[in-house]
Amino acid sequence: MNKKFITVLTTLMVMGAACLFAEDAEKAQAAAAGAGSAIKYIAAAIAVGIACIGGGTAVGKIGSAAMGAMAENAELSGKALPFVGLAEGICLWGFLVALFIIIM
Numbered sequence: 631m632n633k634k635f636i637t638v639l640t641t642l643m644v645m646g647a648a649c650l651f652a653e654d655a656e657k658a659q660a661a662a663a664g665a666g667s668a669i670k671y672i673a674a675a676i677a678v679g680i681a682c683i684g685g686g687t688a689v690g691k692i693g694s695a696a697m698g699a700m701a702e703n704a705e706l707s708g709k710a711l712p713f714v715g716l717a718e719g720i721c722l723w724g725f726l727v728a729l730f731i732i733i734m
Contacts, residue, residue: 674728681724688717 696710 670731674731677728677731678721678724681727682721685717685720685724688720689714692717 692710692713696706696714699706699710
């Protein structure tokens with residue numbers, strides 16, 4: 631065979647293989663970007679879920695203690711209400727963290 635023909639054929643084969651690998655790299659990049667956004671939404675859901683479970687537990691315990699205290703002394707209702715509000719604020723912080731995760 632001719633040296634020129636072998637050189638052209640080898641060059642075409644190398645270029646064809648490079649095109650195949652370049653196409654796979656683009657697909658891999660697109661798949662990685664899709665997986666990154668999925669992980670972002672899962673992380674946001676976990677942040678809100680854990681914060682709301684913690685806030686619900688805190689409100690339950692503080693609320694029952696406040697109701698018991700108010701049953702004995704009605705003047706304590708004003709002092710117990712801010713503690714319940716602080717416990718509910720835990721859920722708000724979880725929502726803000728999730729919002730920052732989704733935005734970034």
